[in-house]
Amino acid sequence: MDLLNTLVDKGLRGESPTREEALAVLATSDDEVLDVVAAAGKVRRAWFGRRVKLNYLVNLKSGLCPEDCSYCSQRLGSTSEILKYTWLKPEQAAAAAGAGVAGGAKRVCLVASGRGPTDRDVDRVSQTIAAIKEQHQDVEICACLGLLSDGQAERLREAGANAYNHNLNTSEATYGDITTTHTYADRVSTVQRAQAAGMSACSGLIAGMGESDEDLVDVVFSLRELDPDSVPVNFLIPIEGTPLAGDWNLTPQRCLRILAMVRFVCPDVEVRLAGGREIHLRTLQPLALHLANSIFLGDYLTTEGQAGKDDLAMIADAGFEVEDTGTTTLPAHRADVGAAAGTGCGGHGGEGGGRGPCGEAAPADTAPAPAEVGTPGATPAGIGAPRPTPAEGGTPRPTPAEGGTPRPTPAEGGTPRPTPAEGGTPGRAPAAAEASRADLVAVRRRGAGTDLPPNA
Ligand code: SF4
Numbered sequence: 001m002d003l004l005n006t007l008v009d010k011g012l013r014g015e016s017p018t019r020e021e022a023l024a025v026l027a028t029s030d031d032e033v034l035d036v037v038a039a040a041g042k043v044r045r046a047w048f049g050r051r052v053k054l055n056y057l058v059n060l061k062s063g064l065c066p067e068d069c070s071y072c073s074q075r076l077g078s079t080s081e082i083l084k085y086t087w088l089k090p091e092q093a094a095a096a097a098g099a100g101v102a103g104g105a106k107r108v109c110l111v112a113s114g115r116g117p118t119d120r121d122v123d124r125v126s127q128t129i130a131a132i133k134e135q136h137q138d139v140e141i142c143a144c145l146g147l148l149s150d151g152q153a154e155r156l157r158e159a160g161a162n163a164y165n166h167n168l169n170t171s172e173a174t175y176g177d178i179t180t181t182h183t184y185a186d187r188v189s190t191v192q193r194a195q196a197a198g199m200s201a202c203s204g205l206i207a208g209m210g211e212s213d214e215d216l217v218d219v220v221f222s223l224r225e226l227d228p229d230s231v232p233v234n235f236l237i238p239i240e241g242t243p244l245a246g247d248w249n250l251t252p253q254r255c256l257r258i259l260a261m262v263r264f265v266c267p268d269v270e271v272r273l274a275g276g277r278e279i280h281l282r283t284l285q286p287l288a289l290h291l292a293n294s295i296f297l298g299d300y301l302t303t304e305g306q307a308g309k310d311d312l313a314m315i316a317d318a319g320f321e322v323e324d325t326g327t328t329t330l331p332a333h334r335a336d337v338g339a340a341a342g343t344g345c346g347g348h349g350g351e352g353g354g355r356g357p358c359g360e361a362a363p364a365d366t367a368p369a370p371a372e373v374g375t376p377g378a379t380p381a382g383i384g385a386p387r388p389t390p391a392e393g394g395t396p397r398p399t400p401a402e403g404g405t406p407r408p409t410p411a412e413g414g415t416p417r418p419t420p421a422e423g424g425t426p427g428r429a430p431a432a433a434e435a436s437r438a439d440l441v442a443v444r445r446r447g448a449g450t451d452l453p454p455n456a
Contacts, residue, residue, distance in 0.1 A: 033253045075242065110125060110143050143163070278306045
């Protein structure tokens with residue numbers, strides 16, 4: 001297929017496809033899905049070999065969030081029977097992190113529910129980072145604490161956080177349908193704060209929330225502009241007790257097309273296969289390793305993942321290998337920027353540092369081949385420019401207090417969307433999603449109401 005040959009050539013040069021080419025990847029048929037995986041797999045292997053980086057989630061604080069993200073079991077008004085607890089003590093978090101490191105994780109992701117941390121919370125997390133690094137000197141720490149205020153990113157960086165995660169989740173146009181208590185611009189701003197403080201930025205998306213192909217391409221191109229070092233691709237886990245509980249909009253083939261599109265748009269970036277892989281990709285999970293070079297090991301924040309030993313077996317059976325701590329995840333041209341910034345894991349170099357946005361390559365005649373990467377390309381004018389915050393003239397969607405209309409939860413009198421099995425038809429989901437087999441899958445919760453221990 002000409003499209004795929006073109007995208008492989010571009011990906012090997014570190015260039016992104018056009019928006020139309022990215023849409024065309026999502027529009028390929030199920031008959032073509034192995035061709036798409038094979039093509040994107042060439043790009044993945046060129047930049048990351050057959051290595052798979054393992055990441056491990058530790059939920060420092062669970063539930064009771066005042067925000068209303070529709071996909072989240074910890075949201076305001078959630079009736080999900082999840083485990084709810086306040087901050088883990090540093091030694092508890094360190095013990096949990098140790099389990100992940102023992103399983104092969106080279107990054108520990110410290111997550112806390114809430115709009116954003118207080119300065120006292122930053123102190124707590126700083127103590128937790130110290131406790132983990134005392135036992136596991138080489139482990140990468142990524143903090144995920146919500147929206148950051150002035151100075152907090154710098155304090156986390158000084159405390160030893162290598163990276164900061166804050167996902168864009170969905171396109172700017174649809175963001176207000178998913179969350180009303182904060183804005184897309186707020187999220188962009190926090191990612192930029194983390195980058196400016198010298199942390200490696202991690203920012204990704206959630207697919208399967210009823211978005212269109214155009215929305216998916218929008219959010220991935222927005223991520224390319226933001227230039228994170230890692231892009232987690234989540235597939236919606238439609239947890240009961242949340243407004244999106246009935247949204248089973250994905251097929252395994254569509255998940256593969258989405259991952260391939262992300263790989264083509266961000267060829268030299270850590271693409272992480274994240275939440276929902278088990279329930280949406282199901283028996284096709286191993287194919288996704290040809291596209292993503294990173295996964296979470298074991299469970300998610302409030303839902304059960306595949307057992308860690310099964311993750312390791314899947315990686316080995318598919319012919320991949322777990323990335324060790326001595327190996328730098330990112331290609332040299334990106335990792336060198338992080339090294340210069342002192343993040344130690346290929347972080348963003350803060351102001352004006354390094355290569356352009358992910359996939360924005362040097363001119364064709366000077367672009368390094370993957371095997372000889374190391375020459376940073378220039379940042380094209382207009383690409384990577386920060387989106388305007390509200391204070392700068394951006395236009396966030398109105399909050400409820402401002403007249404916005406959030407979708408009510410069932411507990412609030414809202415009507416949950418019927419599942420396909422109940423006769424529901426996903427709103428803006430593509431035609432292929434209609435073949436989704438919700439009857440084959442189930443969300444399994446961890447914590448309260450279950451006999452499953454928390455990952456943390
Ligand atoms: S995603 Fe984060 S901010 Fe949104 S409701 Fe969940 S815990 Fe709160």
